[in-house]
Amino acid sequence: ADLVPDPHTGRVLGERLASKVSPGRLLVPGGDQAREELDEILRGAGWEVTRLVCYENRTLALNHSQVYALEQGLDAALFASPSAVRALWNQVPESARNVLRAAACLPIGPTTAAALREAGLTPAAVPEAHTTEGVLAALEGVLANRPR
Numbered sequence: 001a002d003l004v005p006d007p008h009t010g011r012v013l014g015e016r017l018a019s020k021v022s023p024g025r026l027l028v029p030g031g032d033q034a035r036e037e038l039d040e041i042l043r044g045a046g047w048e049v050t051r052l053v054c055y056e057n058r059t060l061a062l063n064h065s066q067v068y069a070l071e072q073g074l075d076a077a078l079f080a081s082p083s084a085v086r087a088l089w090n091q092v093p094e095s096a097r098n099v100l101r102a103a104a105c106l107p108i109g110p111t112t113a114a115a116l117r118e119a120g121l122t123p124a125a126v127p128e129a130h131t132t133e134g135v136l137a138a139l140e141g142v143l144a145n146r147p148r
Contacts, residue, residue, distance in 0.1 A: 003020065007129070026042060026048070026050070027052060029052045077100060079105065097120075104142045106127070108131075108135050109130035
């Protein structure tokens, strides 16, 4: 990759592209629930942006054994998207929500952390790097400091 934003967000990517690359035509393939910060920033900088929705998020129903497994307790829960937070939260009973409230909930980045807060959950940490490695480092740090 010629340009990797740090932190890894659409907003920062848009800002970096707008400041380093002359405007042109850009295809942005993504999901039906994708944020449009990148598009808006680049359009504001003179780019012609075409968003292509190439996949849809859809919630799959949890079965009783999955809910039961969650209700048995957990140390941490990792969330890679706001839609994952909403899909889980909106279909679990209060008993499972209480387990999530007691667990270390880790988002991949600030947008997912905001979704956790909207659900009434407190992010245990927000990784500095919004990557798999960043989430794992945050998880290790949170679990290492948790009372046993």
